[in-house]
Amino acid sequence: MGRFQDKTALVTGAAGGIGAAVVRMLRAEGARVAAADRDVSAVEAEAHLPGNLLEPAYADGLPAAAARALGRLDIVVNNAGVITRGKVTETSDEDWALTLGVNIEAPFRITRAAIPLMAAQGGGSIVNTASCWGLRPGPGHAVYCMSKAALASLTQCMGMDHAAQGIRINAVAPNEVNTPMLRTGFAKRGFDPDTAVAELGKTVPLGRIAEPEDIAEVILFLASDAARYVCGAVYEVNGAKAVA
Numbered sequence: 001m002g003r004f005q006d007k008t009a010l011v012t013g014a015a016g017g018i019g020a021a022v023v024r025m026l027r028a029e030g031a032r033v034a035a036a037d038r039d040v041s042a043v044e045a046e047a048h049l050p051g052n053l054l055e056p057a058y059a060d061g062l063p064a065a066a067a068r069a070l071g072r073l074d075i076v077v078n079n080a081g082v083i084t085r086g087k088v089t090e091t092s093d094e095d096w097a098l099t100l101g102v103n104i105e106a107p108f109r110i111t112r113a114a115i116p117l118m119a120a121q122g123g124g125s126i127v128n129t130a131s132c133w134g135l136r137p138g139p140g141h142a143v144y145c146m147s148k149a150a151l152a153s154l155t156q157c158m159g160m161d162h163a164a165q166g167i168r169i170n171a172v173a174p175n176e177v178n179t180p181m182l183r184t185g186f187a188k189r190g191f192d193p194d195t196a197v198a199e200l201g202k203t204v205p206l207g208r209i210a211e212p213e214d215i216a217e218v219i220l221f222l223a224s225d226a227a228r229y230v231c232g233a234v235y236e237v238n239g240a241k242a243v244a
Helices: 017-028 056-070 093-120 142-165 180-188 193-201 212-223
Strands: 008-012 032-036 075-078 124-129 167-174 234-237
Touching (some): 008 017, 017 075, 017 180, 075 093, 124 212, 212 234
Parallel strands (some): 008 032, 075 124, 167 234
């Protein structure tokens, strides 16, 4: 029997690198999963909840939709995210709205809606995907760093506020991860993704950047009963690489 037998989970960003790994690994360990993303047609899950996280009504309604589809809601993984590059002076209003909308407003809305559902059933676990870059900002990603710092702080506050309801709220903070989003970013800047990933790996003390499964494993730990006394924590998963 898997760690998540008879458990249900909502995962946002389910079609992306980390999200897809989380969905796959949760289901392999017995969970029934509701997958949320713009397009979830290629994601194997018990429920598909496509939509745009920038739409408040969609984000507000996701936990209830997942609970209706699955029968209850035990786990929420707020994994969806976008990376906006550039200094403040290079950041457009559109960049600002997209980054804050996906990286902080959507997790806020989803968590706010999930907490009453979880409290009514006796508890649950919420895991947010923050970033090392939010804890120790690097150059050239001003709004991205700000949004992930806000998510880490929100996680810590909510962890304290809702622990007494049996709801554990934590975050994982990765550094670079070998995802389609990272590779697309390299390609857009004129780099060969394979070469860029290999070169980036040389800057990591462990010798490589993270694979999606490396991050997903920690998310599953935080969502599981093995982390029953972990609450309001932000776990760095960075291969010992400092933000530069």
